[in-house]
Amino acid sequence: MRQALLAQRGHMFPWVPVFLGLGIGWYFTLRQEPGPELRLALPVLTVVLSGLAWGASRRDRPLLQAGFVALALIAGGMWLAAERAARVSAPVLGYRYYGPVEGRIIGMDRSASDALRLTLDQVRLGRMAPARTPARVRISLHGDGGTVPRPGQRVMTTGHLSPPGGPVEPGGFDFRRHAWFQKLGAVGYTRIPLLGVAPPEPGAARIFRARMALAEAFRQALPGETGAFAAAITAGDRSGMGQETLQALRVANLAHLLAISGLHMGLLTGFVFLSLRRLLAVSERLALHLPLRSIAAAGALVVAVIYLGLSGGSIATERAFVMVAVVLVAAMALRRALTLRAVALAALVVLGLRPEALLSPGFQMSFAATLALVWIFSLMTPKDGQGAGWPGRGWRGRVLTLVISSAVAGAATAPVAAAQFNQLAHYGLLANLLSVPVMGTLVMPAALVSVLLMPLGLEALPMTLMGWGLDWILAVARFTAGLEGARGTVPSPPPVALPMLCLGGLFVILWAGRARWLGVAPVALALILWQGTTRPDILIAETGGLVGVMTPEGRALSRERSESFTARVWLENDGDKAQQLEAAGRWQAGTAIRHATGKRAAGAAGPCEEAEILVLNVEAALASRATGCEIYDPARLRRTGAVAIYLDKQLVVTASETDGTRYWNSPELSRSPGLWASLGQRLSRSDLTAARGPE
Incomplete structure (x- = not known):
């Protein structure tokens, strides 16, 4: 183990955000919110463990050093997440x-x-x-x-x-x-x-008004969904996008083109960087006497800052900006820009600022794609540094690079997308191959030129070119989404499957040497667990307004229209393509579970058998005469939250059991003071007691 760790020298920094993320993830799995004392102990523990790691390095004990550093990062991640959750504390409405x-x-x-x-x-x-x-x-x-x-x-x-x-x-x-x-x-x-x-x-709201004005300018110049698409990718305003268009983009695996994320930020800053560098290189004097690469990178960074502001500064955009900023600063310092260290530094910044981003699909998918791309192309680059432009020059090399990039990014993000959204885009690679080049070579450059020419009133031509590119992308999305079998569905995995899959993939990418392939084992185990997942036989909504029962045809829903969001999520988690109306047609009266909605229906519910379950959306004490059965009414569901019942296991699981007592589900915690305020109150009470004397 000592020799294995020594062989990792120079490859250890990318593990820093991994262990920090383990601490953050651990915090979110806690059943009880850490109190002020524990939140104070965590930074102290982090410092102590860091000191022990330094002492182990002085004694040339690499194994102990690595262990202490890992534990310090885990403790630091828990502390970051706990302090962030306390710092954003704000009142939550406690009733309807x-x-x-x-x-x-x-x-x-x-x-x-x-x-x-x-x-x-x-x-x-x-x-x-x-x-x-x-x-x-x-x-x-x-x-x-x-x-x-x-x-x-x-x-x-x-x-x-x-x-x-x-x-x-x-x-x-x-x-x-x-x-x-x-x-x-x-x-x-x-x-x-x-x-x-x-x-x-x-x-x-000056920036917000500027964003909306920019979005409106694109909507006025480009008709229909094209203008709404343009407003979404330039100003982050999706309010004009129709649901049919959004669904087509999702099924075609092109929804990432809507979010202002790494692709948009990378395409825009890359275009600015190359344009500035070539423009300055026209002058022989400038080319010989100035660091054109650094100047071009600085200009691209300024454009990235402006784009961050105009796009609304969402979490996804902030994450993309951090990644691009790290790359551009490396370019300004004449260092290699796209390395695993740069990706790790970007992840470290994002997790340090917003620890909760670890749980978001955007964070998981963007860093999965970036890590996989950097790793694959680093493997393709010869070790002697020659042929850094592989896989070739000219149009063939560019086409091959595009195919490899789309395939690798798609393969890296597919498990996360399947786990988070329960769907697989079977023709996503085709749609991206047809769309991403148009986005990079036509849409984003035309969008930048349009914004620059708007003050002069000369934006008509670049906006028209941008519209042609967006029309093509929308046509590709609709065509791909309309193909038979374009959308595949999968059931939700067990909670442990996605973390296990991610950690296995990280080990394959970040570990140096042949031992990296040991990371395939947890990936395979995660997929096996996913394959064997079982869905609840009965689901009860937290309002009592909907019940779902698993049948051989799929989940049967008790209502055709009400609680549409809950119904859609249940069916998606089952991996079921049915709509709520179709699922409601599977419902059969006389089963072991009954659902009564409204006071009249609940009041008419008579005696039932001991093994039956009755679900109401009104208070049982006011509206029901049912006796002899298990009753779930709003009063009970307010305590339990949503309910899942597994008949074979004879197991009842409630949301309150799985979520525990946390800031976001316990109003009394959300009104409690933060760490420093709590300590200040205790100190002031201690001083007051000392001043008053022993009585």
């Missing part, structure tokens, strides 16, 4: 609310039902005290007429709000956790027309 909603518009997008959705801050709710009012709310507009929302404008309406919902099934995606880190304390809808209360303040 109907009444006046007022706030300032800081975000606009589309809901799953294709309704315009606003994110508001500086919120006021009825007579609610400011200390209990959520910092941000998100509300969908289902009414007609009213004020046309503008960025930074203060608006009001009358709406229905509720706390962010928990997992639709135990162990599933936890929207409450996602909303907690966005300081989103309530979500809801309104059917009342929006009313403008005050215009945007002169200095407020």
